[in-house]
Amino acid sequence: MLTVKDLAVNYGAIQAVKGVSFEVHRGEIVTLIGANGAGKSTLLKTISGLMRPKAGQITYLERPLDRLSAPQIVRAGISQVPEGRHIFPGLSVQENLQMGAFGQRDRAVFNETLQTVYDYFPILKKRRTQDAATLSGGEQQMLAMGRALMAHPQLMLLDEPSMGLAPIFIQEIFTIIQAINQAGTTVLLIEQNARQALKIADRGYVLASGQVKLSGSGAALLANPDVQRAYLGG
């Protein structure tokens, strides 16, 4: 579904991604794990069109992505849940979700999707008229995910969804990611919480200093002694 080939991206003067290749197949949960500064977020921003590659290709459903703008990429079916959530403060919860469906003109489809999102996250329905800035961190993460779902993505990119959340929310977020995946959305997940991510992932890639160091099934990476030592705390 998504193929990234020999991708190199500069972040200012630094080469943050140095020739990374990986694939995501339809229906999978794929995770990229790695320490801070491994180039994970840069990679995701490049897929979403916020940053431009210096070299290499990104193809999505046989189409090259690297010439499209961020809004065009959303319309092509890829939604990103950005690191740090980035909900819109000053807009209500429902308005935030409405912005997620910015390209959607059909009222009926919009209402149906909104209902689906509220089914995943009942708390958002309860808070729909509240200013999004008043939500707790976990609720904001749910709003960011709900907002991304509003665009009907085929492929959802999640950048550190568990960052800064209480353990109870982390569990819930990961359960919902699995539910979203089961409902037919392919997921590319970036996590520092490697153990949780590998548990739910079909496949994983380990990134370090802008390069893929290891890849394999989620279970295989979990069992790999090198991964355990470096990313799973022993």
Add this chain to the structure above:
Amino acid sequence: MQTFGQQLVNGLSLGSIYALLALGYTMVYGIIKLINFAHGDIYMLGAFWGYYSLRAFHFNFLMALCSAMVVCAVLGVVIEYFAYRPLRHSPRITALITAIGVSFLLENGMSALVGANARSFPQALPVVTYHWLGIRVSNIQLLILITACLLMALLELIIKRTKMGKAMRAVSVDPEAAQLVGINLNHTISFTFALGSAMAGAAGVLIGLYYNSIDPLMGMTPGIKAFVAAVIGGIGSVPGASLGGFIIGILETGVQAVGLSAYKDAVVYFVLIVILLVMPAGIFGHNRREKV
């Protein structure tokens, strides 16, 4: 008391003009963090469009007002497209200096084109003065106040209720996230310039009617005062800009009323300095903490 009431009426009329102008400053700042110094000149162009449309095309007042808004909206979009958009990723100071350059271009361009002399604005409406409790109110003053309030209500409606308005707010708080949900940054910025410039165009026609005199440099001082109004209200805040505009208008007429006409501009800047010292974010502004 009577003088006070009279000055309040005069101040509110003048204040509506500043408020309409301040809205453009604040919206543009909110969305691209640029102080658009050419904004006062859009107001001047609105006044000139009103002048020609009333004289040459024999428009009535309403047609002149609406067409000036449309013309200025288009001009605003064109200016953003050619002058500011190429500098989107440049340091802010570059765009700021460009805005000053655009302002000079419009002022001197108009002077070259139509002459620098002041000309009298056609009286589109017969002036009727009402007396009420000893206060004189002209129909023009009422018209300015009502038109300004209607336009501000309309703007509030657009920003709060429409999809484009919500997109404007989304872009102004988080442009990157806005792109990630599929909002087109360029369209939203153009829309903001169109709205702000339309308000300035309306203000230009209204001031022509009120003061009867227009010239190519008429946008300079009101432009700066409206900018002060936007800062006092809290730059980036729409209700703040309206309130700031009224405050500046009332302040200015009040100072004139107590016989300090020569200081009317100085007082406005003095208030600006005080506001910046005691509440730098303005009345409705809030200091956003920088997140790391």
